[in-house]
Amino acid sequence: MPQELSHNSSVIEKLNPLHYMKPEDYTAFWQKIFSTILLGFWARFFFYVLLCMAFYVGVRQRNPTLAAVCIVLAACVAYGSGVIGMASSIRW
Structure with missing residues (x-):
């Protein structure tokens, strides 16, 4: 489940894609990129x-x-x- 970010979170935390999408979706995205x-x-x-x-x-x-x-x-x-x-x- 994507997590909510606070306004004072660090830049690294904002760049983490697992804050915005589920781990399964993230893995599926990279598998699709590498397979195509x-x-x-x-x-x-x-x-x-x-x-x-x-x-x-x-x-x-x-x-x-x-x-x-x-x-x-x-x-x-x-x-x-x-x-x-x-x-x-x-x-x-």
Whole structure:
């Protein structure tokens, strides 16, 4: 059940999506994203774009922090679908 936020709550609490939606809806949202957009051609496209951005930002603009963020996002795109599939196959 989504929780109510007070006016003096922190920014991190306001960014938490579980305050606005149920955990089941949140999980279903990410499973839908990984099973449609981040699978096949679009996954490869986003992966290569993020890797190129990481190289450009890291080498040309000399911003290793932003380059690391691009590499982490590229890894999430590359391995996210497999991790979600593996996690959904595990029976608790």
